[in-house]
Amino acid sequence: MEGRFPDRVLPYLLLLPSIAIIVVFLIVPAVEALRLSLFEVAPFSGRARFVGLDNFRELLTSEVYRASLGVSLVFALGIVTLGLTASLAIAVLASQPLPGAGLCRTALLWPYALSPAVAGTIWALMFDPATGPATVAIRAVTGLSPNWMMDGGYALGVVVVAGAWKMLGFNIVFFLAGLQAVPRELKEAAQVDGAGTGRVFWRITFPILSPVTFFLLVMNSLYAFFEVFGLIDVMTQGGPGGATDILVYRLYEDAFIAARWGIASAQSILLFVMVGVLTLVQFRFAGRLVFYG
Amino acid sequence: MARARAPRLASQALLALAALVVVFPVLYAAQISTLTFQEVFVFPPPLLPGRAFLDNLREAWEKVGLGRLLLNSAGIAAAVATGKIVLSLMAAFAFTYFRDFPGKRVCFVLILVTHMLPLPVRIVPTFQLMHDFGWVDSYQALTVPFFASATGTLLFRQFFLTVPPALSEAARVDGAGPIRFLLRILLPLSANNLAALFLVEFLYMWNEYLWPLIITTSDEMRVVQIGIKMLVATDAQAEWNVIMAGVVVAMLPPLLVLLALQRSFVRSIALGTEK
Numbered sequence: 001m002e003g004r005f006p007d008r009v010l011p012y013l014l015l016l017p018s019i020a021i022i023v024v025f026l027i028v029p030a031v032e033a034l035r036l037s038l039f040e041v042a043p044f045s046g047r048a049r050f051v052g053l054d055n056f057r058e059l060l061t062s063e064v065y066r067a068s069l070g071v072s073l074v075f076a077l078g079i080v081t082l083g084l085t086a087s088l089a090i091a092v093l094a095s096q097p098l099p100g101a102g103l104c105r106t107a108l109l110w111p112y113a114l115s116p117a118v119a120g121t122i123w124a125l126m127f128d129p130a131t132g133p134a135t136v137a138i139r140a141v142t143g144l145s146p147n148w149m150m151d152g153g154y155a156l157g158v159v160v161v162a163g164a165w166k167m168l169g170f171n172i173v174f175f176l177a178g179l180q181a182v183p184r185e186l187k188e189a190a191q192v193d194g195a196g197t198g199r200v201f202w203r204i205t206f207p208i209l210s211p212v213t214f215f216l217l218v219m220n221s222l223y224a225f226f227e228v229f230g231l232i233d234v235m236t237q238g239g240p241g242g243a244t245d246i247l248v249y250r251l252y253e254d255a256f257i258a259a260r261w262g263i264a265s266a267q268s269i270l271l272f273v274m275v276g277v278l279t280l281v282q283f284r285f286a287g288r289l290v291f292y293g
Numbered sequence: 294m295a296r297a298r299a300p301r302l303a304s305q306a307l308l309a310l311a312a313l314v315v316v317f318p319v320l321y322a323a324q325i326s327t328l329t330f331q332e333v334f335v336f337p338p339p340l341l342p343g344r345a346f347l348d349n350l351r352e353a354w355e356k357v358g359l360g361r362l363l364l365n366s367a368g369i370a371a372a373v374a375t376g377k378i379v380l381s382l383m384a385a386f387a388f389t390y391f392r393d394f395p396g397k398r399v400c401f402v403l404i405l406v407t408h409m410l411p412l413p414v415r416i417v418p419t420f421q422l423m424h425d426f427g428w429v430d431s432y433q434a435l436t437v438p439f440f441a442s443a444t445g446t447l448l449f450r451q452f453f454l455t456v457p458p459a460l461s462e463a464a465r466v467d468g469a470g471p472i473r474f475l476l477r478i479l480l481p482l483s484a485n486n487l488a489a490l491f492l493v494e495f496l497y498m499w500n501e502y503l504w505p506l507i508i509t510t511s512d513e514m515r516v517v518q519i520g521i522k523m524l525v526a527t528d529a530q531a532e533w534n535v536i537m538a539g540v541v542v543a544m545l546p547p548l549l550v551l552l553a554l555q556r557s558f559v560r561s562i563a564l565g566t567e568k
Contacts, residue, residue: 003458004392005471014387015400018380018441022403025419025438026410032418044424090315093308100305104312106555110319113551115500117518118544121525122322125533131334133321168315173559226411230502234522248413248503256507261417272414279409 030272036265043259055266065267067242068250071156075246076224078160083167083220084213090168091175092201105176112169117230123162124235148236152243155236159244162235163228171216178212179205218282225274247271319544326350326537333533349538353524358512359539362520366499367546369432369516373439374494378487381445386475388446389453390461407443412504423508430510439498445490452486453479488557492550499547517543 037055039048059065094105111119126134129147139145148155182205190200206213229248232238238245238253247267255264325333326349327342353359384404388397412419419438428434456479464474480487505516515523521543524536551558 003390003461003465005390005461005465005474007391007471008394010471011387011391011394011397014383018384018446019400019403021380021438021441022407025422026407026415026441027403029415029418029422030410032421033415036417090308090311093304093311096304096308098301098305098308101308104308106552107312107316109551109555110316110548113496113547114319114544115502115518115547117500117502117521118540121521121536121540122318124525124531125322125325125537126318128531128533131336131338131533133317136336165315165318177559222411226413230500230518230522233502233506234525251413251416252503252507255417255420265417268414268416272409275409275411275414 033265033268033272036262037269039262041261041265043261048262051262055263056270058263059266059270064242064245065250068245068247071242071244072225072246074156075160075163075228075244076221078156079164079167079224080217080220082160083164083171084216086164087168087171087216088175088209088213091172091179092205094172095176095179105172108172109169111166112173114166115230116163116166116228117234119162119166120159120231120234123158123165127158150240152240155240155243159228159232159235163224163231166231167220167223171220174212174216175209178209182208215282218278222275222278225271225278322537323541325533326541328534330532330534345534346538349534350542352532352535353539353542356527356535357520357523357539358515359517359520359542361513362515362517363542363546365435365514366517366543369435370495370498372432372436373498374491376436376440377442377445377494378490380440381442381490382449382475382480382483384446385449385453386471386479388450390471390474404441404443404446407441416503416507420507429508430514432514434508435505435514435516442490442494444493448486448490449483452483456482485557485560488554489560492554492558495550496547 036048038050038052040051040055041048090108094101094108114122123134126132127148129135129145129149135145146154148158186204187200190204195203225246226248228246229252232244232246232249236244238249248271251264251267251271254260254267324338324342327344327346328339329343329345329348332339332343332345384400388401423429423434426433460478461474464478469477500518501516502518505514505519506522509515509519521536521539524539525531
């Protein structure tokens with residue numbers, strides 16, 4: 001009890017603003033979403049018809065929704081794989097005491113400051129079917145000139161590149177912090193014992209980094225599911241032909257274009273289940289971070 | 294040492310190349326923003342900046358009312374970052390510097406739960422709530438619902454736990470109250486964390502897209518992210534030079550905030566992951 005103040009009322013007063021905001025704007029709406037998911041709702045009219053689990057049944061049997069789920073999973077997998085691989089490789093390079101490494105580290109942080117909408121716009125420019133440098137490069141290498149405004153699979157690839165690029169800065173900062181925690185003596189001892197650079201990396205650095213990698217895996221997945229709306233809206237609006245119609249975009253369309261609040265709320269609940277799983281995974285990992293760190 | 298120099302040079306070149314590839318899209322966008330509409334289609338594109346930036350900016354500015362959008366974004370992002378800092382400081386202080394009180398655990402769990410409730414999982418009812426409050430198309434709607442911060446509360450709590458208890462004990466013995474202790478001693482010690490949190494939350498709010506899109510209806514309330522979309526969507530033939538002038542202006546404030554607070558941000562992360 002050393003160093004603690006004896007006030008009984010003050011802690012409640014200090015917590016009140018946070019708790020009030022959370023209850024009013026987060027908990028109550030979340031519970032309301034659960035309720036609405038069981039109804040067919042006419043927006044703003046106050047009229048709602050109880051339909052039980054029909055909304056969920058409709059979603060899970062709907063080809064459009066299942067396709068959207070598939071797109072989301074491929075998108076998330078792409079973001080995580082591309083983003084983590086690239087940022088780990090770059091972080092390993094940037095962590096070396098090289099001249100100019102500091103400058104590079106600052107430059108690499110840039111994309112983190114950009115919004116998904118700005119990142120999307122910049123990559124739409126890069127992949128402009130006529131003049132974009134990325135298009136020009138692809139044409140030079142493959143001889144093809146794909147157009148992501150027509151070709152669905154290619155469009156998904158393009159939004160993955162844009163989305164992963166935006167997270168690079170964030171990932172690199174965490175990998176760099178993690179790399180600093182790898183004991184120098186351990187690596188040197190291994191090198192003295194004749195282990196090559198690759199072996200030192202996979203046997204020593206990578207395992208010690210694993211909590212950071214795992215944390216970033218969860219963060220990038222959450223990002224891919226929930227924070228790329230602006231990027232999709234600016235670049236493809238879910239097209240062409242639903243090829244980039246990730247779950248959050250589908251939700252937006254059902255809630256605010258089609259005004260189907262019941263079915264949209266059911267989608268919210270399904271998304272909540274996904275966040276729940278990812279968050280629980282993250283909390284379990286938090287314990288391991290303490291162990292390593 | 295000649296053996297070690299070659300791979301060193303190679304890694305240096307690789308790193309420079311990687312940094313260039315990562316930064317290239319931003320530089321290219323900036324370059325395009327200085328060209329005239331005709332110059333955009335010249336191949337290969339000119340390497341040096343053109344002279345049309347101000348013209349492009351003026352056009353973008355007039356097309357979507359960029360001035361108002363920038364002000365809105367800056368005000369909202371600063372307000373939310375400040376609000377989150379104040380509220381999470383208070384909450385973290387309540388959790389760490391008082392004798393255990395009934396309901397402490399429940400409050401802690403409630404704050405953690407915010408991590409599990411991103412906007413999409415409650416979007417329809419939150420929108421409806423704004424409607425019921427009469428907050429649609431208002432600054433309240435763009436700020437107040439964001440004021441609570443699990444990240445901030447955890448960050449400050451974690452930091453407070455590393456502050457020697459002797460400090461608050463001494464303050465208590467000297468007759469200083471808890472608020473005085475928080476403002477005079479704890480707050481200056483938290484400078485790095487304050488800066489890091491401000492950076493993260495300012496960027497988060499400056500970059501927020503979905504909520505402003507659905508909750509604002511008038512041109513006066515729009516934010517700069519939506520302005521970008523409006524620029525992109527105006528014509529069939531994208532006027533990249535004009536769009537990129539808007540993009541450059543939209544990414545400048547967060548870049549400046551990032552550069553100003555980067556040190557604290559990196560240090561704060563290092564504190565979190567190191568021993």
